[in-house]
Amino acid sequence: MNTIPIDMDLTEKLTILSDAAKYDVACTSSGVDRKGNGRGIGNSIAPGVCHTFSADGRCISLLKILFTNECIFNCAYCLNNRDSDVRRASFTPDEICTITLEFYRRNYIEGLFLSSGIMVSPNYTMELIYQTLHRLRTIHHFNGYIHVKALPGADPELVERTGFLADRMSINLELPTADSLHKLAPCKSRNTILKPMRQIQNRITDNKQELTVYRKAPRFVPAGQSTQMIIGATPENDFQIMSVAEGLYEKFSLKRVFYSAFVNVNGNSMLPALPGGPPLLREHRLYQADWLLRYYHFKVSELLSEERPDFNIFLDPKCDWALRHLEYFPVEVNRASYQTLLRVPGIGYKSAERIVKARKKTCLSFDDLKKIGVVLKRALYFITCSGKMMYNTKLEENYICENLMRDKTQIPKDIREGGYQQISFFDRELQSEFQLTDAEILT
Amino acid sequence: MYIFLCKDSIDGIFTGVYDAWASRYGHQNIALTTHTPDNYSLFDEYISVPCDYDKSAKVARTLYNRMGDETYQEIYQAASALETCHSRKSIDKADAIYKTIVLALSLPDASKVLHYLGNPYINRAFQLSLCTGNEAHHLLGFLRFQELENGILFAQIHPKNDVLPFLGEHFSDRLPEENFMIHDATRNLAVLHPQGKRFFITDTKELNHEMLQRLSPQEMEYRRLWRTFFDNIAIEARINPALQNQNLPKRFRQDITEFQ
Known part of the structure; x- marks a missing residue:
């Protein structure tokens, strides 16, 4: 040293x-x-x-x-x-x-x-x-x-x-599985990470009780605890990562799990080289799914499975889910429950809340939805207002998928145009680049 | 149609609301506006409203009592917004607020007035409020103080909407032991906060600009440290000016230390 x-x-x-x-x-x-x-x-x-x-x-x-x-x-x-x-x-x-x-x-x-x-x-x-x-x-x-x-x-x-x-x-989980942790961080173990995490969780729970008894009791970690996982340094797939995150939210009552696209900082030979830059799009999809868990009442098992262990890179997880579950759609905006509205692509939790309040007073039209903040270019395939679709669209997977993919925001502008990863939307190279990255991780 | 011309300020608009209501012309025959029209229309009567603090205070008190804190805040924010904010060709700000108030006071529970987002006037008021709220929230972070020779913390901003009251409230709570001043250079107004006291807003026609140039000896040192930190914290492999521009609009940068 x-x-x-x-x-x-x-x-x-x-x-x-x-x-x-x-x-x-x-x-x-x-x-x-x-x-x-x-x-x-x-x-x-x-x-x-x-x-x-x-x-x-x-x-x-x-x-x-x-x-x-x-x-x-x-x-x-x-x-x-x-x-x-x-x-x-x-x-x-x-x-x-x-x-x-x-x-x-x-x-x-x-x-x-x-x-x-x-x-x-x-x-x-x-x-x-x-x-x-x-x-x-x-x-x-x-x-x-x-x-x-x-x-x-x-x-x-x-x-x-x-x-x-x-x-x-926060205590960083660093890597999603104990195996990877053991390989890459031999001085840390699952035990030394999860034990204090549990301790903090229990202490927070106790503290809440103390605070109900005595309002001025000292507060223990009032903003809760969080953790972080490195994405793309080890071969775990999205399903494993999201399952770990779900477990942390449910069993350890974490406030946030952060995902960090791996950057190879010291050229270590045990780690992938990632010539295409850090896996930013993958990180983005994980964050999107994370929001679905925390704010939209989704379960990981609904989004991914052993057979489909990774997120679709071309579509956000919510659109992807909706396309595979067309039996729930179209949804009548003026009647559907809050929970149902949350599942419609293009309706966020804030606009869902506003819809529920506003429709008590009037019958909502597509124009009203736009003003409320619904992203109609995504939502229009999945909703009806007073029994009518916005346009004459088909409720058919390929048709909707094709149209949704035309929406450039499916891959955020900054990742599309961002410094190191110059990629265009339907670029063949993009696909091969991602396959390359994944293949490298797996070997 | 009777059109009430009021000043573009909280007090101006609230006075307009008071006079319009008291005129008894009937709500459907009344419109409010904050700017003199380029062309006066032939069959409308224009009534100009001088700002009256007593009337404004009465309106504010009624609204607060009937709507409750949260909804009143939203109306207040809407009235502080820039007229052209969100969309240029839209309902007049003062008119949107007047119609919102009329509807609110006709409801059994006035605090729920903003739920009527299908109503174009309410929607406009809601958008205006959002506009001010967002900018004020941005400035809570983007505002930068500099320490002057006499120990006063001075900040300059160029906001679109009239956000000074919100900033004054926030920073007096945060820095109770400091003498500070926040200068709104677009409106020539400033929040002044003397140590340990409540803040007040004053106009800055007689602001001594020479005094503002005299910085405390450590000021440059900390600015340098901050820039060091700012430059170092970015990850090279993720450099992304597009995302930076999206998150931190360029109009704020003239007043932000690390971008000067």
């Missing part, structure tokens, strides 16, 4: 430690509403706030940094593993406090996202993270958002103490 220069200047540290943190996906500041307390600094609003968008188009909401990148673990996918030759640095708790507060005052950020490599031991590093949070909350009276990582292998008591200072905690 390289030694740290003693007087490394703050800019240099920030360069190294933000660079090292950027592959962590979660930058959300959502999930907790907290008014300012009239002194000190900071508040938090439940929808979260994006403060800027970096050159890769991702939201920057929190100051996302590592405490240190001096790591004793050797995870193959990670830039900071003990064998890689990168510059190392560590913050001190005070430095983090200063940067966080000064950035926060200027409204650059919504709060702090603190992760870390494992320096000396998980407990040693976790203690430093706790110290930092403790200083921010009690000495500087910082009342803004804090997302902190629980380090795998850290003492449960330390994790608990830290949880009372943070808004959200």
Whole structure:
């Protein structure tokens, strides 16, 4: 391991430690509403706030940094593993406090996202993270958002103490299966990841009870916990990944599961090379399906199966599902239940809500639906208003599929035209490129 | 038709609503507008409404009591929106708000008025409210303070809609111990928040621009640190200007530190 220069200047540290943190996906500041307390600094609003968008188009909401990148673990996918030759640095708790507060005052950020490599031991590093949070909350009276990582292998008591200072905690699952984890991250195990996850879940449940008894009881991880999986580094298919995500939502009551398209940062030979760039479209489809699980009452078993283990790259998962279940359609907008409306492509959960409210007062027409926010170019094949379809369309799989595929937004503009993956819609190369990527993953 | 010409502000529109209602011409014979028409139509009578804070306060109180906090907020946001926002050729903002209020007060539960999205006036009011709400929410994040020599935090914005009250509310709660100022350069208005007190809105005709140039000694240091962070946090393999432009419209960038 390289030694740290003693007087490394703050800019240099920030360069190294933000660079090292950027592959962590979660930058959300959502999930907790907290008014300012009239002194000190900071508040938090439940929808979260994006403060800027970096050159890769991702939201920057929190100051996302590592405490240190001096790591004793050797995870193959990670830039900071003990064998890689990168510059190392560590913050001190005070430095983090200063940067966080000064950035926060200027409204650059919504709060702090603190992760870390494992320096000396998980407990040693976790203690430093706790110290930092403790200083921010009690000495500087910082009342803004804090997302902190629980380090795998850290003492449960330390994790608990830290949880009372943070808004959200997360432990990265990293890879969907125990096998892959064992292969690529030998220092971590399913056990060291799932145990603290369970602990945090139980503590949150207990805390809810404490809060009903005593409103002012200290709050434990009020914005819930999240996790992250790397997509495309290992051979798991979409069905396996989504099943794991569903399990996490149901059994561990997670708030969010994040998916991170794999970027081969250190050219490790155990990992795929991905010449077509990171699998962004696959990541996009997984997020779409994730929303279907959380907001649209879908089950993974409805979207995918052993026989069809991967998402259709040309159609979003909801359209794909609808095409395979034409027996449910067309749906009469003025009568269908909220749950049924949710299943119609082109109707989101917000427009479904508005439809249910608005139709109590008048009979809705297609024009009204458009104003309400329904995407008619997708919905028109699946709905009727007062018994009439919008146009003379056929309720037939191939016909609808063909028309839906003409809709360019099926593959989002930024992925179609985005920097590294120049792809056109019906490009043969696109298909071969994806097959190539998948084939490479599987070997 | 009797057309009431009112000022394009919350108080202006609410005064218009008061006068229109009190005129007893019958709601179907009344329209409101905030801008003088290019061509006066022959058979309409134009009545100009001077802004009256008492009348406006009465309307606001009635609406608040009848509609409840949430729906009142939506009406307030709609009235703060830019007239041309969403679509240029559409129902007049003031008229949409007037008709929405008329309908609301005829309902047994006025708070449900925005459910009538099939009604073109309600729909317009709803879209206007969304417009202001979205921009205000964007600015909660995109606004940047700079620290002046005297310790005051100063921010400049160029919003389309009149979002200052929403920003003032949010930042006074967030930074109670700071003296700060948010300057709306399109309207020449500013939120002023003295440490530990409530904020107020004032016009900035006499703003001392020279004072704004004198930054505190650490200001440049933190700006540099922030840019370092901003540049470093992007993943090279995913660089995607199209997505960045989509998420952060260019009109905001003139006031954002890291894009200057």
